[in-house]
Amino acid sequence: MSFKEKGLLVVLSGPSGVGKGTVCKALRNRGSSLQYSISVTTRKPREGEIDGVHYFFRTRDQFQQMIENEQLLEWAEYVGNFYGTPIDYVRKTLDDGKDVILEIEVQGALQVKHRFPDGLFIFLAPPNLNELKKRIVGRGTETAELIESRMNVARSEMELMQNYNYVVENDQVEKACDRIEAIVLAEHCRVDRLIGKYQNNEGADGL
Amino acid sequence: MSFKEKGLLVVLSGPSGVGKGTVCKALRNRGSSLQYSISVTTRKPREGEIDGVHYFFRTRDQFQQMIENEQLLEWAEYVGNFYGTPIDYVRKTLDDGKDVILEIEVQGALQVKHRFPDGLFIFLAPPNLNELKKRIVGRGTETAELIESRMNVARSEMELMQNYNYVVENDQVEKACDRIEAIVLAEHCRVDRLIGKYQNNEGADGL
Numbered sequence: 001m002s003f004k005e006k007g008l009l010v011v012l013s014g015p016s017g018v019g020k021g022t023v024c025k026a027l028r029n030r031g032s033s034l035q036y037s038i039s040v041t042t043r044k045p046r047e048g049e050i051d052g053v054h055y056f057f058r059t060r061d062q063f064q065q066m067i068e069n070e071q072l073l074e075w076a077e078y079v080g081n082f083y084g085t086p087i088d089y090v091r092k093t094l095d096d097g098k099d100v101i102l103e104i105e106v107q108g109a110l111q112v113k114h115r116f117p118d119g120l121f122i123f124l125a126p127p128n129l130n131e132l133k134k135r136i137v138g139r140g141t142e143t144a145e146l147i148e149s150r151m152n153v154a155r156s157e158m159e160l161m162q163n164y165n166y167v168v169e170n171d172q173v174e175k176a177c178d179r180i181e182a183i184v185l186a187e188h189c190r191v192d193r194l195i196g197k198y199q200n201n202e203g204a205d206g207l
Numbered sequence: 208m209s210f211k212e213k214g215l216l217v218v219l220s221g222p223s224g225v226g227k228g229t230v231c232k233a234l235r236n237r238g239s240s241l242q243y244s245i246s247v248t249t250r251k252p253r254e255g256e257i258d259g260v261h262y263f264f265r266t267r268d269q270f271q272q273m274i275e276n277e278q279l280l281e282w283a284e285y286v287g288n289f290y291g292t293p294i295d296y297v298r299k300t301l302d303d304g305k306d307v308i309l310e311i312e313v314q315g316a317l318q319v320k321h322r323f324p325d326g327l328f329i330f331l332a333p334p335n336l337n338e339l340k341k342r343i344v345g346r347g348t349e350t351a352e353l354i355e356s357r358m359n360v361a362r363s364e365m366e367l368m369q370n371y372n373y374v375v376e377n378d379q380v381e382k383a384c385d386r387i388e389a390i391v392l393a394e395h396c397r398v399d400r401l402i403g404k405y406q407n408n409e410g411a412d413g414l
Contacts, residue, residue: 122396123398125405158405161398161402161405162398162402164398165397165398166393166396166397166398167396167397167398167401167402167405168396178392179392179393179396181389182388182389182390182392182393182396183389183392183393183396185385185386185389185390185393186373186386186389186390186392186393186394187393189329189373189374189375189386189389189390190372190373190374191330191368191369191371191372191373191374194374195368195369195374198332198365198368198374
């Protein structure tokens with residue numbers, strides 16, 4: 001077969017608290033064919049976490065070296081620790097024809113778009129901001145001041161939606177998963193991705 | 208609610224013999240929410256066919272008048288009869304927020320694209336041209352010469368694929384329906400269609 005479709009890079013992002021992790025976990029449980037990348041982090045492993053399974057645990061020096069060597073597709077600092085996505089795994093999996101999903105913060109998503117403009121950027125949105133507030137309050141650990149500051153961040157994060165291709169409302173986790181799976185399936189049917197298959201006269205399909 | 212999403216115009220087309228009618232019927236049987244437009248024709252009603260249900264039956268003069276009044280979204284002549292899609296029904300249904308599907312020949316699809324460039328153009332493709340030939344031969348009524356001439360038409364129709372947004376392989380009818388439904392669902396999630404909902408601060412969702 002002379003036409004080989006590359007995998008899709010699916011970037012799932014959205015404001016903090018919108019439920020990216022929950023949706024990603026639900027997609028996994030459905031047995032979707034999406035491949036999940038393993039992040040690199042400088043934070044200490046928690047009990048039960050295994051290097052190379054849950055995260056790649058690295059020192060700050062090692063992480064810094066990866067940034068300098070451009071081995072990270074995106075990275076961010078969060079509560080004093082660094083987190084990043086190794087670019088090697090992503091490239092290999094896409095070349096292998098498999099779809100990769102990254103679940104990352106909005107800042108990281110913008111970095112990825114710079115490197116992979118053909119990626120499929122999905123913005124996970126709360127049904128409304130009150131709902132998001134409820135979820136943030138629901139964690140029960142934040143002061144009123146911190147909640148207001150998080151809401152301000154969320155409002156500004158909502159404005160980044162325009163940089164994405166799709167917006168999926170996380171009103172119900174299963175519905176959000178349906179939409180994400182539909183988006184991936186639909187993108188595989190785009191003419192600009194498939195036309196090579198039909199234009200290539202030597203293709204196995206004999207067209 | 209101040210944001211109202213318009214319906215999508217879905218145009219399902221592809222080479223003759225690819226199975227457009229079968230796929231459309233299967234979509235209907237699934238109870239998809241797509242609305243089907245009723246065509247206008249100058250051919251005589253067959254037994255059991257009801258005006259306004261299966262077709263709008265019109266005289267050639269009436270049909271000609273509809274063309275002149277620009278009341279048809281697209282029209283074509285086939286075996287001496289005229290067939291067309293009334294534009295009124297399509298506009299009203301879209302404004303009402305419902306999705307409309309048109310199952311038409313490739314020439315008609317190009318006419319529609321001219322009027323509705325935002326439509327969602329899906330090219331139904333045979334798994335390969337040999338398969339298409341089998342289907343044409345399978346009808347059992349065509350001479351070798353006619354079959355070859357149909358195949359030439361099919362080959363040139365395949366080249367029109369580049370004018371479409373999506374290509375759906377009709378390898379299995381149910382799979383083709385899955386893909387079409389996924390495409391419609393995904394298109395409803397496109398940021399450029401939904402951003403008005405999130406940018407409008409007076410929206411019912413309180414964003």
